[in-house]
Amino acid sequence: MTEPPGPTRRPYHHGHLRDALIAAALQLIEEDGLDAVTVREAAKRAGVSPGAPFRHFPTKRALLTAVAEQAQERLGQEMAAALAATGGLDPLARFAETGAAYLRWATRNPTHFRIISSRRLIDFDSSPALREANAGLRDRITGLLQDAVRQGQLAAGTDIGHVRLAGRALVYGLARMAADGHFPEWGVPGESAERSMRAALDLVIGRIRTDGP
Missing domain, CATH: 1.10.357.10 (Tetracycline Repressor, domain 2)
Incomplete structure (x- = not known):
């Protein structure tokens, strides 16, 4: 398997929030399944505030589309x-x-x-x-x-x-x-x-x- 899980919580670099959220969504799926994925939980995994991701991904569907x-x-x-x-x-x-x-x-x-x-x-x-x-x-x-x-x-x-x-x-x-x-x-x-x-x-x-x- 070429998708090794990353650390539970990884702060993102400035300007790379979108990529960090995609990586967090993948990690959530690998660890807990698709039902565990939410935009807020991805934000938590990425180490940002709950509202930060919504300009990139207003919905879970938008986040999974990016994945x-x-x-x-x-x-x-x-x-x-x-x-x-x-x-x-x-x-x-x-x-x-x-x-x-x-x-x-x-x-x-x-x-x-x-x-x-x-x-x-x-x-x-x-x-x-x-x-x-x-x-x-x-x-x-x-x-x-x-x-x-x-x-x-x-x-x-x-x-x-x-x-x-x-x-x-x-x-x-x-x-x-x-x-x-x-x-x-x-x-x-x-x-x-x-x-x-x-x-x-x-x-x-x-x-x-x-x-x-």
């Missing part, structure tokens, strides 16, 4: 790095690597994953950062799948939208299983959750390829 924006930015960096490292692979392999990067990030950052994946907790529609990042990711995935069709890795006439949806459902479902603790029961005995998830991803990619052996 989701941070999560989306970090997820985007992870996936961009994965794609940059796979420039020599074919489009369908690169599609698989984006899924693997998502799973890697989600399992190593479970608190961020829980926030970003729960639309009921955040105000997605009012956040240009979240909307634009999601649209950009969909466009990149669509481009990879279109290239896979052109190069004969997917059959001509393949419904790109359905393949994209199936891929999203697979990686999201696996990440949610990991976050909710299902792998001890449903995972492959003797195999790490990350290894099992990657094997499941590779299995599906292998099944949809039309240029395999």
Whole structure:
């Protein structure tokens, strides 16, 4: 897990109150769950007066939306790095690597994953950062799948939208299983959750390829 809890109370540096409140919200979620998060409690954790945060975050939903924006930015960096490292692979392999990067990030950052994946907790529609990042990711995935069709890795006439949806459902479902603790029961005995998830991803990619052996 790459979200180690910080100290119980950490005074913020002048000019960085917003970041301190986001960090405090993450800490609250990790220690006590989502129900424990309030703007006032985040202020207490950040070491400021109860009224100080409200010019940044008037509601809990606004605070969690900011947490989701941070999560989306970090997820985007992870996936961009994965794609940059796979420039020599074919489009369908690169599609698989984006899924693997998502799973890697989600399992190593479970608190961020829980926030970003729960639309009921955040105000997605009012956040240009979240909307634009999601649209950009969909466009990149669509481009990879279109290239896979052109190069004969997917059959001509393949419904790109359905393949994209199936891929999203697979990686999201696996990440949610990991976050909710299902792998001890449903995972492959003797195999790490990350290894099992990657094997499941590779299995599906292998099944949809039309240029395999």
